[in-house]
Amino acid sequence: MSVNRIIIVGGGVIGLSAAYHLTQSGVRATLLEKDAVGAGSSSRAGGIITGHLWSKTGVKARKISLRLYRELSEELEAYGYQYQAVGCLNLFSPAAWSERERLLPLYDECEAPYEIIDAAEIRQRWPLLTPQDDAIGLFDPLGGYSEPDDYVPALAQKCRDLGVDIREGVTVTGFVRQRERVTGVLVDGKLLEADRVICAAHSWTNRLLAEVGRQLPIKSFVHQRYLTMPLDRAAKLPALNANPYEAYLRPANGNRILVGGETAGRLELATPSLAFDMAELNAPSGFSDSLRDKVQPLLPALERHPFTEEQVGLISFSMDGEPVLGTVPELPGLLVGAAFHSGGFAYNPVAGKLLAELATAGETELDISAFSPARFSAAATDAYLNLRLRQQDAFLRRH
Numbered sequence: 001m002s003v004n005r006i007i008i009v010g011g012g013v014i015g016l017s018a019a020y021h022l023t024q025s026g027v028r029a030t031l032l033e034k035d036a037v038g039a040g041s042s043s044r045a046g047g048i049i050t051g052h053l054w055s056k057t058g059v060k061a062r063k064i065s066l067r068l069y070r071e072l073s074e075e076l077e078a079y080g081y082q083y084q085a086v087g088c089l090n091l092f093s094p095a096a097w098s099e100r101e102r103l104l105p106l107y108d109e110c111e112a113p114y115e116i117i118d119a120a121e122i123r124q125r126w127p128l129l130t131p132q133d134d135a136i137g138l139f140d141p142l143g144g145y146s147e148p149d150d151y152v153p154a155l156a157q158k159c160r161d162l163g164v165d166i167r168e169g170v171t172v173t174g175f176v177r178q179r180e181r182v183t184g185v186l187v188d189g190k191l192l193e194a195d196r197v198i199c200a201a202h203s204w205t206n207r208l209l210a211e212v213g214r215q216l217p218i219k220s221f222v223h224q225r226y227l228t229m230p231l232d233r234a235a236k237l238p239a240l241n242a243n244p245y246e247a248y249l250r251p252a253n254g255n256r257i258l259v260g261g262e263t264a265g266r267l268e269l270a271t272p273s274l275a276f277d278m279a280e281l282n283a284p285s286g287f288s289d290s291l292r293d294k295v296q297p298l299l300p301a302l303e304r305h306p307f308t309e310e311q312v313g314l315i316s317f318s319m320d321g322e323p324v325l326g327t328v329p330e331l332p333g334l335l336v337g338a339a340f341h342s343g344g345f346a347y348n349p350v351a352g353k354l355l356a357e358l359a360t361a362g363e364t365e366l367d368i369s370a371f372s373p374a375r376f377s378a379a380a381t382d383a384y385l386n387l388r389l390r391q392q393d394a395f396l397r398r399h
């Protein structure tokens with residue numbers, strides 16, 4: 001069967017990346033976005049990227065993302081985007097390190113490079129940082145960050161230039177099934193036909209799937225990050241998962257520093273409707289002050305450079321913490337890419353590539369059975385969706 005007509009639902013980084021990779025196979029998809037591209041979590045993200053994940057599939061997938069980000073950096077330079085290859089430092093207390101240390105053989109096996117560095121070395125390399133003497137750093141020399149304000153418009157414009165039909169302000173209200181296949185989507189009560197539909201609707205995914213009676217065990221949580229006022233010069237920092245300080249940070253455009261963190265006790269947020277807009281979300285009152293108090297011992301510059309901008313969005317987790325990417329059982333013709341925890345920005349180049357491969361060839365170069373929606377039974381999904389979880393009951397997975 002030839003696959004010429006592909007509809008993508010959602011204009012965040014996952015949908016845009018799928019559209020971009022489809023053009024590399026000669027397919028010009030139609031991308032439908034209910035708001036403006038990037039209006040979901042993608043424009044609100046920290047954009048931190050590391051290859052040091054928890055599973056073999058995750059580590060292998062991220063290796064591809066890191067390579068693709070470097071390639072995209074060249075391709076999108078004329079559009080104002082550059083990958084910031086500052087490295088990514090994961091910081092641990094001695095107690096937490098024993099758990100992460102167990103993953104080093106996996107990184108060796110997958111040839112994901114790393115350096116283990118102590119507090120003195122961290123202070124020497126990045127003088128703005130003052131970690132505790134017993135802190136242990138796991139440095140990813142390939143990691144870094146992408147500035148969402150640069151990357152999202154650049155990728156969207158590149159897609160348009162490559163012939164992707166991006167339609168903003170268009171809400172998909174459901175998937176259409178004919179003879180047991182998904183054959184298109186509904187917009188304004190009308191059927192838009194497609195050979196394949198890619199659902200990249202993030203936290204709205206289950207709202208759309210509910211219409212066809214097969215949801216996925218995915219939960220979303222409110223998440224927030226901040227920008228400081230400008231420093232005198234660009235901050236010499238890596239992207240940093242400051243786990244002992246319950247935060248992450250990185251340099252940001254305009255000589256600022258971006259700092260983010262989880263709200264562990266906050267209850268999940270089930271997307272109330274297709275019309276839901278992330279601009280309605282708020283961080284709890286006082287959260288930014290407590291985040292600054294936690295991080296200041298590591299980054300004393302925060303004392304003189306308060307937060308001046310807040311971004312709030314959603315991060316989504318599947319029942320086992322791994323992304324959900326592939327064909328939905330019982331719904332051939334429909335592909336989903338969702339539940340990328342707080343790492344969807346880091347995953348997007350490879351996620352888009354995998355979705356494009358599945359849509360056009362029906363298989364992927366990388367074995368992604370660990371990401372397959374088919375790993376969840378309908379009964380386990382229902383039981384999971386009936387729970388009411390707090391962020392701390394889901395997974396803590398930074399980027």
Ligand SMILES: Cc1cc2nc3c(=O)[nH]c(=O)nc-3n(C[C@H](O)[C@H](O)[C@H](O)COP(=O)(O)OP(=O)(O)OC[C@H]3O[C@@H](n4cnc5c(N)ncnc54)[C@H](O)[C@@H]3O)c2cc1C
Pocket residue numbers: 009010011012013014015032033034035036037038039040041042043044045046047048049170171172173200201202203204208223224225260274311312313314315337338340341342343344345346347399
């Ligand atoms: C504060 C914060 C910090 C983060 N930091 C990082 C980080 O440092 N590194 C990292 O890797 N990740 C980070 N993330 C996570 C990352 O932002 C997400 O994983 C990623 O943006 C998900 O991309 P997406 O395209 O799936 O979702 P989204 O960007 O949310 O896009 C989904 C789109 O679908 C559209 N849509 C939904 N329903 C419909 C419909 N029915 N019809 C048409 N359109 C529809 C929405 O309007 C939306 O634009 C962070 C997230 C937050 C909130």
